Amino acid sequence: MDPFHYYAEYRVLVCKSCQYGIQPGYIAAHLRGEQHGLTRQQSNEIAVKYADTDLANPAMEAIVPSDIVLPIDHLPIYRDGLACRRCSYVCRSLTVIKRHQREVHNERIGRGRRPEVIAWEIVWCQCFFTSIGQRYFRVQQTTSAVDQSDYADRLLELIHRQLDEKEEEEEEKRRIIRESDEVTEVSAWLDRTEWIRHLEGWDKSKIAQLVKPAQQEEQELREVENSVVRLVEQARQTILQKKVSVFTLQRLESFQPGRDAQKPFHANFGMDTIQRYQRIWKQLLVYVLRTVDTEWQRYQCTKEQQDSIKSIRIAIDNFREDNSEAMQQEMDKYCLQLCVTLLAQRLDHDEYESAVISFLAVMGLENILGTSRYRFKSSAQYTPILSGFIKMAQMLTLQYCFQQEEDNEVESCRVLLEELHSRFLTDSSATPMDWALRLRRGISRRMTMAGCINWIGDTVVYELSRTD
Ligand SMILES: [Zn+2]
Ligand SMILES: [Zn+2]
Numbered sequence: 001m002d003p004f005h006y007y008a009e010y011r012v013l014v015c016k017s018c019q020y021g022i023q024p025g026y027i028a029a030h031l032r033g034e035q036h037g038l039t040r041q042q043s044n045e046i047a048v049k050y051a052d053t054d055l056a057n058p059a060m061e062a063i064v065p066s067d068i069v070l071p072i073d074h075l076p077i078y079r080d081g082l083a084c085r086r087c088s089y090v091c092r093s094l095t096v097i098k099r100h101q102r103e104v105h106n107e108r109i110g111r112g113r114r115p116e117v118i119a120w121e122i123v124w125c126q127c128f129f130t131s132i133g134q135r136y137f138r139v140q141q142t143t144s145a146v147d148q149s150d151y152a153d154r155l156l157e158l159i160h161r162q163l164d165e166k167e168e169e170e171e172e173k174r175r176i177i178r179e180s181d182e183v184t185e186v187s188a189w190l191d192r193t194e195w196i197r198h199l200e201g202w203d204k205s206k207i208a209q210l211v212k213p214a215q216q217e218e219q220e221l222r223e224v225e226n227s228v229v230r231l232v233e234q235a236r237q238t239i240l241q242k243k244v245s246v247f248t249l250q251r252l253e254s255f256q257p258g259r260d261a262q263k264p265f266h267a268n269f270g271m272d273t274i275q276r277y278q279r280i281w282k283q284l285l286v287y288v289l290r291t292v293d294t295e296w297q298r299y300q301c302t303k304e305q306q307d308s309i310k311s312i313r314i315a316i317d318n319f320r321e322d323n324s325e326a327m328q329q330e331m332d333k334y335c336l337q338l339c340v341t342l343l344a345q346r347l348d349h350d351e352y353e354s355a356v357i358s359f360l361a362v363m364g365l366e367n368i369l370g371t372s373r374y375r376f377k378s379s380a381q382y383t384p385i386l387s388g389f390i391k392m393a394q395m396l397t398l399q400y401c402f403q404q405e406e407d408n409e410v411e412s413c414r415v416l417l418e419e420l421h422s423r424f425l426t427d428s429s430a431t432p433m434d435w436a437l438r439l440r441r442g443i444s445r446r447m448t449m450a451g452c453i454n455w456i457g458d459t460v461v462y463e464l465s466r467t468d
Helices: 027-032 040-049 094-105 148-193 195-199 204-211 219-240 246-253 271-291 305-323 325-344 357-361 379-406 413-424 432-449
Strands: 004-007 012-015 078-084 118-124 138-139 365-368 372-376 452-455 461-462
Touching: 004 305, 012 138, 012 305, 078 094, 094 148, 094 325, 138 148, 148 195, 195 357, 204 271, 204 357, 204 365, 219 271, 219 305, 219 325, 219 379, 246 379, 246 413, 271 305, 271 325, 271 379, 305 325, 325 379, 325 432, 357 432, 379 413, 379 432, 413 432
Parallel strands: none
Antiparallel strands: 004 012, 078 118, 118 138, 365 372, 452 461
């Protein structure tokens, strides 16, 4: 099968599986590379077909559509592009778009002036090349009813990126006084999370390893990771294919016990968002299976959780002996059961009894680049983890209810969801979800106070804070 698609209009050959344009003269080399791993002969056979194809050289000319076209097939769509309103320039970094405003349009930002109207907007973009000649171009937004929550998610991401970049810029200036400088701000955040108390006395660099992806030799954990991927995809399909009613989805979207949200829960995130989100749950299950019954276990397991873990281990053994689909389903079933039992834990004494909250503390650690030391993430860096955890918790619970109905364990998926929703997916339920929701609300409030976000009615408006 031909791995390429030729766009005559742009004179670009795009690799359909790698999703980028091939530099002219590198077709055979690309096919021999590790993504495809073809033999020299196979690569040459394909390359020869394109010997006479006219290919533009991205090092010599800008290869972008002259209009705002529909998204081009076989290329990723980035929903976080920043398009200049004064010219056709597009990028995906706030620092870069600000520099563009300064250098190309002579715009001064900050410096004693009132901030002017923001001269760029969030758009969808694509690019043909990922190395030499990489150039983003704007494309049309195809889902015309761009979902508000998706938009809000992107906006939040942008704000986080902005904060991160701003922090990086200031890092240099602050380095010397950093420790004392940060005391008040950081301690409020760490007070709230109590990470220091929970992780006290542990070597940060060692516990950070506990949430690393499964290694080659950790067969069991790798099966669990694969299960999570399948479960998330099943959940997504359950929603997208409308296998459950809108009532069920409106309940799922709500964080109030016994109440429906105004809008149904949606699952049309971009593929990269899904992957980021599901990675968090992969890490969570890996963390639990790595630490349970070891000296690293800093939480308590309920009876239901222990049973699920036992069943998972048996199912994995069976699956490895008999690679059948039925065994795989068995494995997925118990993984999903573990997810639900983790969420269902009532935290009446200490919230850190929960494996989930213990895991979320470990996820707060980040490696200090270029060293072997670790520090705690800032609240802004941490919000996407909470959002991912929350969204996936909702989806997995829904899938569990759906599955229970499919297996004739319950009569109605909706009735079961209503019950579980009130028990552990809402505010004031004293569960891991409740904890995550509170923490996230605390962060939004802090960011609002810091002047990064303003609310006008239901719309969130972000402002650039001055960098000087
Ligand atoms: Zn390729
Ligand atoms: Zn411009």
